Amino acid sequence: MPMQAAVSAPGRSPAGPAARAEGLSKIYGAGETRVVALDSVSVEFARGRFTAIMGPSGSGKSTLMHCMAGLDTVSAGSARIGERELSGLTDRQLTRLRRDSVGFVFQSFHLLPTLTALENITLPLALAGRRPDERWLETVVATVGLSARLRHRPAQLSGGQQQRVAVARALVSRPEIVFADEPTGNLDSRSGSEILGFLRESVRELGHTVVMVTHDPVAAARADRVVFLADGRITDELHAPAPEDVLERMRRFDAGARTG
């Protein structure tokens, strides 16, 4: 692990999980149209670990991620990043929290077409008015293998390259936790595998914490731990899984859903 030795890892408060939900509920609508997206979910995301959240469509996996990341409000319960409780924060405080403590990777890349790759990567720092730490920036850029394409605009990059820019952007501010929402959903299998490799590496070698929502068992199998969600509840979890194990669990869900 030479890289970890060379560059300080992000963890600012080593004690406790990077993020935690307790009795987290999210309810949309009321009366007839009431939908319970999350039903009193409690879960911890350990520091320096790569966690995958899996579940069928409508299971609430994306909602859980959005609530944990401060993108959506919580109906009941608590969501914390580090020791910080998210419910009760104002929009500005949430924005600041996302800027300083959270990294995002989206399914459809979400890069600003007017900025170069490098400018896109350093955007969170620019928003915070901070100067990038050159060594850390080089490390991140090297990790995702973009050194040669920093001056390109998104339109001149392939899908895989664009998503690598997005990963680098998520890592550049050394967030406490990185949320990835179906990061391989729009990529061919080779590019997808590459991205998963970078996420894996950022956890193992740079000491980041990554939470990834996916419905791809192969992708989930690259995580340290897989949390299964169905109907807004956590139903199961696996540690250091093999793809077959994940697939097997998913099949069981489907069967359960059909009989139940």
Next chain:
Amino acid sequence: MLRTALRNVFAHTARLLMTVLAVMLGVAFVSGTLVFGDSVGQALRGASAENLRDVAVSVQAEPRPVSDEAADEGRTTALTGKLVDEIRSVPGVRAVHPGVKGTATLAAEDGRPLNADNSWQNLATNYTPDSPHGERDSRFPLVSGRGPSAAGEMALDRRTAEEAGYHIGDTVRFATDGPALTKKLVGTVETDDPRVTAGGTLALFDTATAQRLFLAPDRFDEVTVASAPGTDEERLTHRVRALLPDDGITVTSGTRLADEQAEQIVKSTAWLTRLLLVFAGIALFVGVFLIANTFTMLIAQRSRETALLRAVGAARRQVVRAVLAEAGILGLIASAAGFALGLGIAAVLRPLLDVGGAGLPDGPLVISPSTVAWSLAVGVGVTVLAAWLPSRKAAKIAPVEALGSVDQAPPRRGMVLRNSVGGLLAVPGVLIMLYVSTLDDGAETNLMIAMCGAVLTMTGLIVLAPLLSRPLITLAGALTTRLFGVSGKLARENALRNPRRTAATASALMIGLTLITGMTVAGNSVRTALEREAVSGLTADYQVSNAGYDGIEPALGRKVAEVPGVADATPVATAPLTARGADTTVTGADPRQLGHVTALHFSAGSLDALGPGKIALSDELARRTGLSTGDTFRGTLGFDDDRRELTVVGVYRQTHAVEDAVATTADVLPHAEGGKFDSLLVKAAPGTDPSTLERDIRTALGNSPLLRVQNKEQLTKAESGEIDTMLNMMYGLLGMAVVIAVLGVVNTLAMSVFERTREVGLLRAIGLDDKGVRRMVRLESVVISLFGAVLGIGTGTFLAWACGSLAGASLSTYETVLPWGRLGLFLLLGLAIGVLAAIWPARRAARLNVLRAVNSQ
């Protein structure tokens, strides 16, 4: 496809709002103007018909001098009292009003002259009872008191009396040509003579007094004949004509007269309507940019939809037609709303103009079918025309694009063609304007050349605006980035992202500001020149002149000279002069005195050399005629063909005070109009209190309201005052174009924000707070607006500078004077427009739900 078009209009109501507003404002301007023009025309015709209601026959006599020798001894006509009596006894005549016409300018109760600068509007006539034994004149219904019937009495119209503060029994001071007169006010009357309602005054005297003041005893200027019921007007006219000598008397039937007046009135209001329509056209032209932008954006957003339509079998033509139909529907809705708004404008315009003293008669709004048709046609036409180019783009969308990805950045189409066209327009335009700047007069052809050059330059710059946007916006962006960090940088990138859209938005603003700046620079330069010229060469402290152009009696000059505190009062006369084929005027004054009140710089000879038969010329006239000191030429002085020998004894630099030539009073005065002086130039003795002196001079002049005593400041103002009024009017009229341009900025921003919802969502997700988003949108708006403002101010200044040469000959001291304060204000206006236009789009962007925005398509 019509259904698709309709659906599209209603599906995008919010996004089309600005477009609708722009078309609506433009159409409102057009329809408001047309309705206003029709209404005023109708009201004026009504007023004049009302005025002539009782006139069956009108007899007008041409005035002529009493004797052939002296023009100033008074005038007379062929219409005698005896002829009037004969007219009265013609069968079918119910009443006759023999009239005497003149002007009388009043002093208000506090001594200030009423409307002295438009003394032609200050009517004076005789009050003649309808029948020889009656007391009332039905043409002037009494409001209070009675009609004047003795030499010492007069009546006024009610408005004038109120304005002047006179009551029945007061002594009214007035002047008909020079000295002030007084009479007792015995009554007030009502009148709807358009000249009076438009700000003039009306004074009535008994017939004998009026004849003494304005004509000759027992003579009349006109007779109006009222007919008995059942009399044929044409027949009566014929009978009256048969009675009268042909020479110098015209007889017209009342109907003919009313028609002629109506025609006159229509002509006199037509210019106003036309002027307003020009500005409405400018506003609509600005609107074109907004509409074109909207449709371009809509079509880009809908390209997948369009591709799908094409894939399932819609022909190109059908796609184009659908877009045009959508534009047509939009235009129709907006025009209808605009028409309604226009009625409001028309209703408000009349009282608004009346505040400025236009004196337009009241009346109902006249909505003619042609106004409705024009308004709708213009609105629909402009909208469809503006949507035409974008519709071609829609037709070019290939069916396969329906399957393409959403996020494809629009391909950067080459702008080589556009830039070449722009260059081909702008370069000749600028060259023409540079050529115009070397011209030296405002001849018709030069004006046409300048007009062409200006239009070419502006059109060229509009076409080139995308090209210009890059360097200018990069420059502005460098500033915003430095000041506002990443928000500023993103704003710059967003403004640069689609140069065509940015350029179209900025161009709309540029047009208004080019015109505003051009007029301001030209107006300011003209005013500066006029102010400089008004007092150039004048060392006198006061100028006394006659507002009624009747000149100043020689005796008055002597009176003013005797006023304590007056060091010198030099009477100055002018007369026509023809020297070697050049028609000009010569100033006549006492050479020794003239040196005290003017500063003449002689390049040859001197003022002292003037004497009988001697003349000094300005350098300008000397150049034109080729005469120089010592030359003798045969010149014509005055209106008669009296040629005489004149010897040039000096050449001086031309000034406003003494223009082309100067000779002695003795040589010039006999040839001056009416044998009177033009003005008195008064020099105050050192240490005299100006206000006391001014009052004393007025007293010496008999406090005549017609005689003006103006100090240098007032002279300057009198020359340049109109410029400000005109500029303010232009600002008001061009304001509409600017408002539409602002709507354009709002529109572009709102649609950009809509297109970039995902990006805004991302920025919010990774840490830009709502304030930052708002700032980003606001800065983009400011950058675009400033681009338009800088382009407009620059172009306007350039055009005004180039056209400055056209003032050359008529205003020799003209030079371009940049009103820096105003120009700075316009730049600030651009900034303010940017901030203002961003309010709504920025708020929308900042309020976007982060999650929904990130996940939107």
